[in-house]
Amino acid sequence: MTQQLMKWPFQRKGIVGGFGLTMLLMALICFASLKNTDEIKQGANRVQQTYQTLNTLTNFYGAMTAAESARRGYIFLGSNQDLQRYKIAISNMEDELKLLQQQIHSNFIQEQRLLRLNLLVNQRLSLLEQSIELYQRNKTAVSIQNNITDRSVQIREKLLVLIAEIKAEEQNYLQSSLEQSKQSIQLRIFIEILGILLIFLVISGLFILLEQQSKKREKIRYLESSLAQEKKIGDLKIQLFSMISHEFRTPLTVILLSSQLLIETLEDLIEENQLKHLLRIQSSAKIMNHILTDILTLTRAEAGKLDFNPQVINVENFCLNLVEDLQLFGTKIQMIEFLKEGSHFRANLDEKLLYSILSNLLLNAIKYSDNQEKIYLILKCAATSTVFQVIDKGIGIPPAEQQKIYEPFYRCQNVENIAGTGLGLAVVKKCVELHKGEISVDSKLDVGTTFTVRLPHTY
Structure with missing residues (x-):
């Protein structure tokens, strides 16, 4: 003790x-x-x-x-x-x-x-x-x-x-x-x-x-x-x-610039099959950036904060530049054929929203079409409206699901193992509505799909 x-x-x-x-x-x-x-x-x-x-x-x-x-x-x-x-x-x-x-x-x-x-x-x-x-x-x-x-x-x-x-x-x-x-x-x-x-x-x-x-x-x-x-x-x-994830776009831009510089520098120095790896990096970064853009556009649209700034643009030149942009995505650009009708190729449209509309429609057409089939981008210009048509001969959309395709994250049952997010058509719908335009679809299974977008010149 x-x-x-x-x-x-x-x-x-x-x-x-x-x-x-x-x-x-x-x-x-x-x-x-x-x-x-x-x-x-x-x-x-x-x-x-x-x-x-x-x-x-x-x-x-x-x-x-x-x-x-x-x-x-x-x-x-x-x-x-x-x-x-x-x-x-x-x-x-x-x-x-x-x-x-x-x-x-x-x-x-x-x-x-x-x-x-x-x-x-x-x-x-x-x-x-x-x-x-x-x-x-x-x-x-x-x-x-x-x-x-x-x-x-x-x-x-x-x-x-x-x-x-x-x-x-x-x-x-x-x-x-x-x-x-x-x-x-x-x-x-x-x-x-x-x-x-x-x-x-x-x-x-x-x-x-x-x-x-x-x-x-x-x-x-x-x-x-x-x-x-x-x-x-x-x-x-x-x-x-959170800060790093918020800055995803900045490193994506760096990846794109770096890969482009590498491609331009090494194009004549390395074999074509090695150059494909750089092209694949560039394509993947562009696709990720496109997905981020779709998500941001859809989020802003649902919150009522998506900007709408129409200005007079040359629609024909815009379509040609868009086709060229899709080539930079690594898509099969030889499948796309651009056609035009009419003579009035200037319209008062929001260029950014128009890019979202047509790029999503064309990327979907390429994604769900056979490699050998052509895809058509048709421009019809008139005095009061501009009409865009994207036509493919792909897998088509089931009739029972055609009313649901504009819902966010919705994907049809016949897409099988084709990768996708289900955001593209929802973004297209929102952008068309801001233009006070109309969008319609005509599709048959295993025959093809035609999307028609009509945008008025005056609002």
């Missing part, structure tokens, strides 16, 4: 010291976790900034292409609409260039490249302005226009090389940022594991000093503390994963 009384103060000191050490270790783990989480967020911000820079380069190149296209349209057709598009594209180029100067990460080489980019852009803009002024003064000066075009193309090739160098540098910077984030995560895991092991050893020592009942109580407290810590870590992970 006397010995127990003499030992008790020592045990109490051990218990108090053990608890104190445990709390200190937990505080260190929390501090290390929060610090590493902050480092991860900083790394994610660097990644985000790099993605934004790559997006700005893409937008800049798109604006430059649009300006050249509008300039040619104005010179060949004399359309004031093309001249207006040219001015808008030039303004977009200047805005994207200013944004790029703010976004690009600062180092001497990138700054020199940016200076060269500004110089080449100014030279090309000067040539474009010369071309337009020449056309306005003398519409028959074809040879001079051709000379200006050749010089503009030469500058464009230099711009493409320079943009590729800037993108490569940004991607290297991105890779470095990802490596830093990876190291931070590994350090965080190591600290947590080491801290948990130390806490376990301390608590194990406390268990030896406590009675059985005390051991049970301390075990419960430890488990509660561990659960709270794990919940906190889990919440941080959920926030991080």
Whole structure:
């Protein structure tokens, strides 16, 4: 008894010291976790900034292409609409260039490249302005226009090389940022594991000093503390994963740009069957991006927040560009035949929504048709409305299910093992309704399907 009384103060000191050490270790783990989480967020911000820079380069190149296209349209057709598009594209180029100067990460080489980019852009803009002024003064000066075009193309090739160098540098910077984030995560895991092991050893020592009942109580407290810590870590992970999933579009854009650069670089250096792997990567990324677009469009439409911005467009050129886009999806473009009827090829339509309508209909036609059968995209233009028809000779739609095909995620029973989401026609229906148009289907099993979309010119 006397010995127990003499030992008790020592045990109490051990218990108090053990608890104190445990709390200190937990505080260190929390501090290390929060610090590493902050480092991860900083790394994610660097990644985000790099993605934004790559997006700005893409937008800049798109604006430059649009300006050249509008300039040619104005010179060949004399359309004031093309001249207006040219001015808008030039303004977009200047805005994207200013944004790029703010976004690009600062180092001497990138700054020199940016200076060269500004110089080449100014030279090309000067040539474009010369071309337009020449056309306005003398519409028959074809040879001079051709000379200006050749010089503009030469500058464009230099711009493409320079943009590729800037993108490569940004991607290297991105890779470095990802490596830093990876190291931070590994350090965080190591600290947590080491801290948990130390806490376990301390608590194990406390268990030896406590009675059985005390051991049970301390075990419960430890488990509660561990659960709270794990919940906190889990919440941080959920926030991080939510942010990453929200940015799916940005890495998809990077994948598309990188694969396109690889294709352009390696096209003459590797065999065709090896090049197909890059094309498959590009096709899969485009399909995933198309699915994300469909989901976002459908969600916004159901929430009543889908924008509707009609403007006058050349529908014939739009259809030709759409067919070209589908070729970039890796689809069997040789199956699609574009036909037109009428002479009035300008209509007041929302270009983005029209793209969703026709691309989904054509992709469905390709998906559910035999490889040897042609698919027809027919454009019928009149003074009051524009009619689009997509005709295939595929598996067809069962009559009993034709009223359900516009429901989200609905798929007919005869699709068997053909992959799909059931979102395409639901998106088409919503986009047609925003145009106050009509859509109808005429289909027979194993014969084919015809979708007809009629969009009025006035609303």
